[in-house]
Amino acid sequence: MPCTTILVGKKASFDGSTIVARNEDSSNGEFCPKRFVSVDPAGKTSYTSVISHLTVPLPQGGVRYTAMPNADLKEGLWEEAGFNARNVGMSATETLTTNERVLAADPLVRYDATTGTPGGIGEEDMVTLVLPYATSARDGVLRLGALLERYGTYEMNGIAFSDVDEIWWLETVGGHHWIARRVPDDCYVTMPNQLGIDSFDLDDAYGEKHCHLCSPDLREWVAANHLDLSLDGQLNPRDAFGSHSDSDHVYNTPRAWAIQRFLSPTAGPWDRALPAEDFGPECD
Template sequence: MGCTTILVGKNASFDGSPLVARNEDSANGEFDPKRVAIVRPEDQPRTYTSVLSHVSIDLPENPLRYTSAPNAVDHEGIWGEAGINSANVAMSATETLTSNERVLGADPLVTYRTAQGAKDDPDYVPERPGGIGEEDFLTIVLPYIKSAREGVVRLGELLEHFGTYEMNGVAFSDADEIWWLETVGGHHWIAKRVPDDSYVTMPNQLGIDSFDLQDAMGEGREHLASADLQQFIEENFLDTSLDGVLNPRDAFGSHSDSDHVYNTPRAWYMQRFLNPTSNTWDGPNADYTPFSDNIPWSRKPERKVTIEDIKYVLSSHYQGTPYDPYGTSGPADLHHLLRPIGINRHGQLSVLQVRPYRPESSRSLQWIAFASNPFNTLVPFYTNVDEVPAYLSDTTARVTSENFYWASRLLAALADAHFSEVIPEIERYQQTTLASGHAFVHTTDAVLSGNSTVSDDDVRQILATANAEFVDRIKDETNEVLGRVLFLASNNMSNRFSRSDN
């Protein structure tokens, strides 16, 4: 599943919060309706069974409450994707990654196999469950962790035991740090702490480009890994470095031609925006191009990164370059050469913000957007609540403007076909709603600061009421811009004619 991730360490973010953000994109030709959910401890399964891989896992008896962004139609499983639990730990899962033949030959993926033949036949082969994957990760990990590091350890143990049927990148954060985990083959994994002063860009490609194996096998200060990783590397001749310094991207990742139109351009554009003067990004003397395999996994930004910066890069379609699909200048064959970050098949975007300067009861925000990012907006949602407003939670398979997912998808489909005419309306909508979102957070924080003696139950109710009131405003704003865009699109239909009969 194609996705794009950006991680921002606490000293690189605008307010000192570690920030984790990821576009969840469906496969080409598929559109999975999404919603926001709260999973209470009593609703968490004690035995979990994957729909796709049929693996069953016994879960602990003490789950925490957590938010989730699951599929609205669950015939293929939950696909919880992104959330924050009541211990203020955030998780985003997963960024689908690439690998290479050497890794997959040494540790094959654990794929589901159907039963062969009838049970009474002498040559009957029973069903073989597969490993765990994106469908499962959030549900079986997030309710049971109280720090980002604990998330890495729990998921690592599950991967070693059950294996996985796909290559995955998973982010964990708390109020202090971010950890990024990448799977290596069917049962192995590596994880690295994101530097506090840096950001990370991840475009569907195994990304970590430096790794201290000694730290991972020892104290684990900044690096963690499956227990036998060093032996696994040595026995299978996976370290391709000439100087003995492990580069996981070279050892475990891919460098295919398809990467250069699907993956590397997205890292190039995100870093081009966040570090515009640090390198030469264009022309014959460029340090990095859309086709470079050595674009850094992490780097220090030129200024602190904001929520709006994250929304911009995760909505981008190479604007300002010859590769913009909405562009009108430059060779036409370049306009659709590269896979945009802001693509048509976004399901949801979650920006997970765990704020160290706020009390634990109001510390965490999950900023939510649905459908195609160039045309949607982010809505801040306090996660320490027991309910979700219907506009965010009541998505079904039926198309209707009465929920945020379908309203956002309708808006995008209308706007895309009339981009130049309607983009001013979209930009006003985005600025108005994002400004309102920040104002909503400031106001709600102030109300809680003025009521320091309220109980935790009262805080949850205050936050739930505030969420509901703000989402009502977003619904009104979205309906208004949808109406304006529909009017402009209707006036630009191909069967229009200038002569009027009244």
Template sequence: MACTTILVGKAASYDGSTIIARNEDSPNGQFRPKRMEVVQPTDQPRTYTSVLGHLTIELPDSPLRYTSVPDAITDQGIWAAAGFNSENVAMTATETITSNERVLGADPLVSFVPAKGAEGDPGYAPGRAGGLGEEDLVTVVLPYIHSAREGVARLGSLLEEYGTYEMNGIAFSDVDEIWWLETVGGHHWIAKRVPDDAYVTMPNQLGIDSFDLADAEGEQRNHMASPDLRQWMADNHLDLTFGAVGPVGFAGKEGAAAGNLGVADVFNPREAFGSHSDSDHVYNTPRAWYMQRCLNPSAAWDGPAAKLRPESDAIPWSRTPERKLTIEDVKYVLSAHYQGTPFDPYGWQGTPDTRGAYRPIGINRNGQLAVLQIRPYVPAAFRSVQWMAFGSNPFNALVPLYGNVDELPEYLCNTSERVTSESFYWANRLIGALADARFHDNAAAVEGYQERMGALGHQMLRETDAAVAEAVADEVPAALAHANGELAATLKRETEKLLGRVLYTTSCAMRNGFSMSDNER
């Protein structure tokens, strides 16, 4: 799944929140409709079978309530995408990432293999279930964890037991920490804690660029990994750090006596496990370049002085921003189409060739954007806020919904295969397709809508926080659901108004228009 992720540590955010956010994008030529849902413990399966992987696993008996953003059409599985559980732990899964032939040869992906022939027939070969994939991960992990670190541990153990059929990156957060896990081959994984004062950009590539294996094997303060990672790397010659000399030791250290097996204690996973292909340089790295260009604008990103360019392999995984980052910053970079550069498909700079050179972040096949914010300055009963947008991000609005609720507004949950403006998902798809055709003519209306809804969202949070601060605990979920519903009602009205304006503007520019009219109706 082609996606883009940004993670913001609590000391890097404007209000001390941890923030994890991801665009979920459909593959090229597909538009997978999305909706929202609250999954109650009674509705969580105890025996789970995946659609694409054909894997059946037993789940624990005591799930937590959680929010999710599943596919509206489940022929390919649930794809729950992102949400909070009732313990204020957030998860977004997944960011599809890349690998290389050495890794995939050392630990092959666990793909589904159908049975060959019928049982009892000559030549019959039994089938094999695949491993876990993006369709499964939120469903089998989020309802069972009580911290971000616990999320890493649970998912890691599942990967070790069942494997995976694809390379993915997964984010977990709680009020104190953000962790990022990357799968490595079929059964191995690494995870790193996001520095509190930094943000992380992830554009469909294996991203972690420094990993302390000794910490992962010891205190696990900031790193976790498969227990056998060092031995596996040594056996398969995966560490590309200068000085690694094979399975007998590591130059400059204590060698085999220290147990390092020829693998550096601190190594670069992007070099060991990742890719630097030509396609990365047009599809992946330019997105990280642009996000960091926006959030650290004083660095040299353009011209002869630029050390990092759109096709650079050295764009850092994490970076301290020049100022604290807001929800609006997150939305902007996850809606970006290279504004202010020769690569903007809607821009005037450059040439027709440069304007189509790189894959935008805000692309036509954005399905949903979930920005998961956990606020430390309010009681646990209402600290989780799931900011949501559907459709192509340059044309949609991001709105907040309290996550500690038993139900979510119908307008965001009613997506089906039927195209209708009564659905927030489909209304946004219609707006994007119409507005794109006359981008500059519609830009003012779209920007006004985005600003109005963002302001109303912040206002709703401020007023509702104050109203429920002294409420009886049992009354809080209903009060939060009511506030979500009131905002959704306004959102529906404003979205329909924008749809009408965009429809009018683009209709006036149709090529079969004619200025002469008989003025009769």
């Protein structure tokens, strides 16, 4: 199966655990061997990425964490997933797709070999830069968000954070912007390679921040670049920031449909013909 994430809230799991899982695919059929390691960040003062040639200073106070780095480090660590000593988990990442309007408003930050200008952070770097220092799932979101705002990113990604009580899902939007939403405790989420957040409460993100977090200038940036496609004032990030290609309907959405059909067989008329088309494998 292509790269797919599932997020399960504590009231949706059998034993009350929060569950985050993701498989890592290979689009060209090559297998990338991984290792399981325990990392002590003590004494590390900076980190330099291989792909984007970016050096980021590291704070003190990081705790030991587990990770799944590449066995061959020619493209960097790619630590991918793990838990830290505070029982905070992080998975990086689910590759997402966007649209030209977003990239024009906030271009991706790629390494320029001609000038030597560093790029932003990406899947190679995120666990290394965030997980040792996160005190909770929410804190992990905020730390990664701050890094994205400062350094930018060269790709679109979705990142899961979990602790004993909460799961948060963060999606990068363009080069420097991001949104994140807490998974409701009584819900589960299936996430293929496309932006998945389809509703977002900006008032909460700018107010109490109970279930929504975002870049501090997101509302103004969306308005200035006319990115909100809704006509009712309710921001749908998938419509505003996501791709709208045929491949979404044949490559991405069917995976989410298949998993939901398996886990929630009575939730909808999965296998019926019209007029139950809203439950078909190619529907949004």
